[in-house]
Amino acid sequence: MDENAYEPTIIAFLCNWCTFTAADLAGTSRLTYPSNVKIVRMMCSGMVDPKYVLKSFLEGADGVLIGGCWPGDCHYINGNMKARRRVALLHEVLERFGVEKERLWLRWVAASEGNMFAETVKEMTEQLKKMGPPSTKQRAIA
Template structure:
């Protein structure tokens, strides 16, 4: 297990968290290379099925980053993300998946250090939890039609 490196899929809001990740990179801040960042227009646009699909495809953890409450470019997208993630964590728990594997963070464009810290913290926490082992039947069998169209 000492060779285990967790895989993190990170959905970052283009306006805030993605920009902060870019700042962290251009500022040469050190953080674990475990996160695969996917830029989304808003954290509120992260469909719960994207999260489930990430777990199904082998992610050990999913990180969603959005603008601080009140700063969303789409007025209430981050509130929508908060409500969805709260419910999704309950669902994951019922499926036998530790809710710490899903994390929602508010990170503004100027918080490059916070991006690095959050990725490092999540990587370490996932190392402690170990690889995600789930039964195939625990997750949806078929991808949503719009995901098939994107392939």
């Protein structure tokens, strides 16, 4: 492997009840997925404050993945729907300043969908590799 090859960093905020469990299942099922993803366990996708996403990008993340339960399955009834509106809002704000919406993913992954979690991470890593580093990565932003 080329040591200088570009390896994107993905910060993943995963819901404890579904996507985090799916990531766990992917591991116990011995599925492999790229180590580019750094997982932060949240109690709900609805707990992902937009500040966490903004801070991730300002600190040099190449992409952010938020994993939540399918609509209707939220452990807290509707946290995932709040997350969806916040991501729609973040897409607009980030794109205004040249951070493409393809860098911020919201995906529904149920606890049983370990396979889908591994596929999602693979897909996102490949896409980010094609895109190259974001403009936020080039300089120190305060």
